[in-house]
Amino acid sequence: MSALTKILMVLLTISAIFLCGIVVTYVTNADNYKEKYDSLYTRFQTEQEKRTSVDQQLEKTTEQANRLEKELNDKIASLNIQVEQLKGELDKAEREKSQLLQRVDGFAAQVATFTKTNEDQRSLLENTISTWKNVEANLIKEQSEHKETARLLLEKLAIITTLQEQNKRLMEENASLQTKANQSLQQYGKTTVPPSLVTQITEQARPAPMLQITKEIGLKGRVVNVDIKNKMAEISIGKANGVETDMRFHVIRGDQFICDIVIIDVEPEKAVGRLEYLQYEPQSGDSISTNL
Amino acid sequence: MSPDGQTRSKKLYVPNDIYTIMLTIAFFIVLATAAYVAYTCYSQYGTIFNTP
Numbered sequence: 001m002s003a004l005t006k007i008l009m010v011l012l013t014i015s016a017i018f019l020c021g022i023v024v025t026y027v028t029n030a031d032n033y034k035e036k037y038d039s040l041y042t043r044f045q046t047e048q049e050k051r052t053s054v055d056q057q058l059e060k061t062t063e064q065a066n067r068l069e070k071e072l073n074d075k076i077a078s079l080n081i082q083v084e085q086l087k088g089e090l091d092k093a094e095r096e097k098s099q100l101l102q103r104v105d106g107f108a109a110q111v112a113t114f115t116k117t118n119e120d121q122r123s124l125l126e127n128t129i130s131t132w133k134n135v136e137a138n139l140i141k142e143q144s145e146h147k148e149t150a151r152l153l154l155e156k157l158a159i160i161t162t163l164q165e166q167n168k169r170l171m172e173e174n175a176s177l178q179t180k181a182n183q184s185l186q187q188y189g190k191t192t193v194p195p196s197l198v199t200q201i202t203e204q205a206r207p208a209p210m211l212q213i214t215k216e217i218g219l220k221g222r223v224v225n226v227d228i229k230n231k232m233a234e235i236s237i238g239k240a241n242g243v244e245t246d247m248r249f250h251v252i253r254g255d256q257f258i259c260d261i262v263i264i265d266v267e268p269e270k271a272v273g274r275l276e277y278l279q280y281e282p283q284s285g286d287s288i289s290t291n292l
Numbered sequence: 293m294s295p296d297g298q299t300r301s302k303k304l305y306v307p308n309d310i311y312t313i314m315l316t317i318a319f320f321i322v323l324a325t326a327a328y329v330a331y332t333c334y335s336q337y338g339t340i341f342n343t344p
Contacts, residue, residue, distance in 0.1 A: 016318040020325035
């Protein structure tokens with residue numbers, strides 16, 4: 001074996017060791033590109049899926065936004081219509097308000113007029129009441145005088161009755177005496193002559209005819225409302241028609257007596273009373289009257 | 293076969309030759325490196341020679 005061959009063998013061995021060390025070092029420290037590729041590909045797939053889902057969400061969100069926009073536009077349109085209607089109603093209400101204010105002014109003027117008229121009527125009523133009181137005093141005075149006159153008249157009538165009895169007795173005595181005288185004078189062919197009265201016979205006194213001291217009230221109306229549970233009823237006439245408390249009305253339906261109503265509360269245009277002598281159940285529209 | 297040829301061949305294959313040992317060591321180092329590289333390629337890429 002030559003020296004060159006030996007040298008080459010040594011170099012070959014050293015170079016092989018060196019190169020193998022370099023290769024091992026390189027291979028040991030080299031990156032695993034497949035693993036990196038797989039991880040990057042996995043990340044890529046994941047990102048793709050995320051992008052797809054995000055795109056779908058974006059489409060859904062866009063669709064919802066469009067739908068909401070459409071709904072909001074519809075609502076805005078309807079609200080605009082309502083606003084227009086409310087403006088119209090507001091204008092109408094303002095016109096009605098102005099009209100009502102005018103009516104209120106008119107009513108205020110009427111109330112003032114009524115108040116003045118009421119004051120006048122009140123003063124007139126007070127004057128009438130004072131006059132009525134004077135008339136009532138005069139009436140009481142005349143009634144007392146009338147009573148005194150009636151008492152004197154009764155005394156006179158009693159005296160007249162006594163005198164008439166005396167007159168009758170005297171007439172009977174006169175007739176008996178005249179009969180006796182005629183019997184006595186018939187013997188002589190004579191008879192008595194009826195005496196002529198010196199004073200004229202006046203008409204015999206008699207009591208005055210009885211004056212009608214009562215009259216029928218004659219109120220008529222209708223039953224308006226009936227509360228049969230509490231035995232109460234409302235009638236269609238009131239104080240303006242002459243109805244007073246404790247006045248009794250007879251309820252009739254056709255020719256049938258239903259019950260009586262005794263008034264316990266009176267208002268100007270109506271009155272309320274309790275039911276008595278209930279024969280049948282009264283109804284709205286039944287006739288009422290104070291006299292049967 | 294000649295006796296010379298047998299003698300010559302006995303000289304070529306001396307077992308304690310230092311250079312033979314060096315070449316053997318170099319060969320096994322290269323072989324081990326190739327095996328290690330092949331194992332690494334197979335473990336990382338699933339194949340030895342082809343492109344994954």
